[in-house]
Amino acid sequence: MFDFFFNLPVIVQGLIKGLAVICVIFPIAGVCSMAERKVAAWIQDRPGPNRAIVPWIAWIPFVGTFLQRLGLFHVMADGGKMLFKEDSLPGHVNKFYFIAAPILAMIPALTTVTVVPFGAYLSATGEVMPLALAPLDVGMLAVFAVASLGVYSLILAGWASNSKYPFLGSVRASAQLISYELSMTLSVIPVFLWINAPGREATLGFARAVEFQSQPGLWGGAWFGFLMPVSAFIFLVALFAETNRTPFDTIESEADLVGSFHTEYGAFKWGLFFVAEYSHMIVGSAVFVLLFFGGWNPLPWVPLATLVNWLGHFLPCAHAPLFVGVLSIAIFLLKTLFMIFFFMWVRWTVPRFRYDQVMKLGWQKLLPLSIANLLFYAVAIAFIQK
Amino acid sequence: MTQIMFNFLALLVVISAIGVVVAKNVVHGAMCLLLCLVGVAGLFVALDAYLLAFVLLLVYAGAVVALFLFIVMLLDNRGDQRPGVKHLPLYARLVALVLLLAGTASFLARAHLPSPALGAAPGVGASLKLYAYQLFTTYLLPVQVIGFLLLIAMLGVIVLSRKHEVAEDAP
Numbered sequence: 001m002f003d004f005f006f007n008l009p010v011i012v013q014g015l016i017k018g019l020a021v022i023c024v025i026f027p028i029a030g031v032c033s034m035a036e037r038k039v040a041a042w043i044q045d046r047p048g049p050n051r052a053i054v055p056w057i058a059w060i061p062f063v064g065t066f067l068q069r070l071g072l073f074h075v076m077a078d079g080g081k082m083l084f085k086e087d088s089l090p091g092h093v094n095k096f097y098f099i100a101a102p103i104l105a106m107i108p109a110l111t112t113v114t115v116v117p118f119g120a121y122l123s124a125t126g127e128v129m130p131l132a133l134a135p136l137d138v139g140m141l142a143v144f145a146v147a148s149l150g151v152y153s154l155i156l157a158g159w160a161s162n163s164k165y166p167f168l169g170s171v172r173a174s175a176q177l178i179s180y181e182l183s184m185t186l187s188v189i190p191v192f193l194w195i196n197a198p199g200r201e202a203t204l205g206f207a208r209a210v211e212f213q214s215q216p217g218l219w220g221g222a223w224f225g226f227l228m229p230v231s232a233f234i235f236l237v238a239l240f241a242e243t244n245r246t247p248f249d250t251i252e253s254e255a256d257l258v259g260s261f262h263t264e265y266g267a268f269k270w271g272l273f274f275v276a277e278y279s280h281m282i283v284g285s286a287v288f289v290l291l292f293f294g295g296w297n298p299l300p301w302v303p304l305a306t307l308v309n310w311l312g313h314f315l316p317c318a319h320a321p322l323f324v325g326v327l328s329i330a331i332f333l334l335k336t337l338f339m340i341f342f343f344m345w346v347r348w349t350v351p352r353f354r355y356d357q358v359m360k361l362g363w364q365k366l367l368p369l370s371i372a373n374l375l376f377y378a379v380a381i382a383f384i385q386k
Numbered sequence: 387m388t389q390i391m392f393n394f395l396a397l398l399v400v401i402s403a404i405g406v407v408v409a410k411n412v413v414h415g416a417m418c419l420l421l422c423l424v425g426v427a428g429l430f431v432a433l434d435a436y437l438l439a440f441v442l443l444l445v446y447a448g449a450v451v452a453l454f455l456f457i458v459m460l461l462d463n464r465g466d467q468r469p470g471v472k473h474l475p476l477y478a479r480l481v482a483l484v485l486l487l488a489g490t491a492s493f494l495a496r497a498h499l500p501s502p503a504l505g506a507a508p509g510v511g512a513s514l515k516l517y518a519y520q521l522f523t524t525y526l527l528p529v530q531v532i533g534f535l536l537l538i539a540m541l542g543v544i545v546l547s548r549k550h551e552v553a554e555d556a557p
Contacts, residue, residue, distance in 0.1 A: 011387070097413070137436065137514060138436045138437050138514065141437070141444065145440040145444040145447075146440075146443065148447075149447060149448060151448070152452065152455070155452065155456065155459070156417075159413065159459050167459070170459075174452055174455070178449060181448075181449075201515070202514040202515035202518070
């Protein structure tokens with residue numbers, strides 16, 4: 001099977017790998033919408049969606065009821081609804097950009113995935129090799145660059161809708177996304193200053209960040225979330241703002257803007273915005289986990305290699321690349337999904353900011369804080385790595 | 387494969403660049419500019435200059451064109467038609483033609499880069515360290531001057547907007 005795969009042309013291999021990653025991201029984004037409602041229900045102490053079920057599964061005695069109460073089939077019902085609903089095109093819109101906007105939302109959301117490593121395997125010499133579609137040297141820069149293109153879908157959707165609320169929403173969106181990009185970029189610089197230690201080749205890739213978090217010793221094994229808590233905090237806050245999540249979802253606030261830029265959208269076009277938002281959340285969480293929460297290392301001070309060696313005492317297959325790969329991907333996905341749960345947790349805990357508060361927080365609090373943080377770590381790292 | 391990619395991207399860049407100039411709707415023009423920049427970034431990727439490609443996307447496609455679009459939408463919501471080429475007087479068209487011909491002629495006459503030397507030299511835009519080193523040694527003065535210029539522009543904006551606010555509050 002492996003020989004067959006490696007004998008395929010490089011382009012076909014790349015296509016298969018890319019499709020495989022999209023086949024994971026897309027359903028997760030769909031299931032997240034379900035999880036969002038379930039988490040909301042649990043936090044508000046109510047059952048949540050628990051009715052939809054396929055008839056022949058309802059006939060299975062206990063499992064059927066359990067699945068029904070879990071609300072699992074609402075995902076399919078939702079997907080079916082989006083696909084088969086009438087796809088209305090209002091008469092007053094600019095048709096070309098109206099249709100292009102949801103597609104433009106999907107492209108950056110799914111392109112950023114290519115440079116994010118999502119797992120690792122052990123080479124024959126015991127080195128940890130990262131798994132990624134395109135392990136670039138400039139990984140972080142690539143994510144920032146491509147993710148920043150996401151603002152166009154919001155601007156164009158609001159403009160093409162040709163009505164007041166979407167337009168206001170898209171003006172808010174472009175201002176918010178551009179202002180929080182700044183603190184986000186500044187907040188990760190300490191991490192890359194630290195991992196570009198003297199004598200090493202310069203990189204902005206994620207693999208080195210994880211490698212630095214899996215070294216032996218008290219300082220080496222600590223995740224950057226502990227070493228640079230302020231950076232992690234600023235990055236997380238900016239991530240919430242960049243993905244338009246509560247408390248920063250003034251862009252699509254139902255109360256004052258009627259859903260803002262997607263007010264005029266329905267059916268699958270609306271669904272694409274939705275999936276794009278969750279894809280951004282997934283990639284953002286993945287980047288956060290890689291930079292600040294140890295990537296595919298199971299616990300702080302316990303790197304992946306240690307876990308695999310320990311498992312080797314019980315399992316003969318523990319060192320097989322396939323096993324280590326699946327294990328690391330599972331650890332990484334678990335952490336990323338926890339981050340997404342955290343997004344939902346915050347959404348149902350913290351109320352929404354007013355728009356002027358969002359701007360004030362971004363420019364007057366977060367930006368000076370991130371600059372001070374950068375200066376502090378630049379000086380500290382210069383002394384430590386002298 | 388590389389050849390196909392290059393041809394496709396080159397065509398995209400040229401067509402969208404022409405689109406920026408001839409588009410009557412300002413929003414179409416901005417979107418063509420965006421497409422053009424993405425195409426140029428693609429060309430950089432094809433040359434293995436990932437750093438330049440992503441810096442181009444981050445700065446120009448991600449922020450500058452977004453601001454253009456933002457301003458265009460704030461100034462006129464409908465993306466009004468701007469006067470087309472037809473409205474230009476004859477002498478302006480003649481001057482433009484002469485400039486175009488002169489530019490093409492000078493390009494054909496002397497803009498041939500020595501290709502073997504280019505192939506041998508390490509690309510400044512390809513390696514992160516080399517790029518940063520050049521920025522802080524050879525090009526230190528221009529970087530500082532541009533930084534100062536941006537600071538002045540920023541201060542200007544702050545001063546102007548402050549004045550406006552006070553004038554509004556006064557009565």
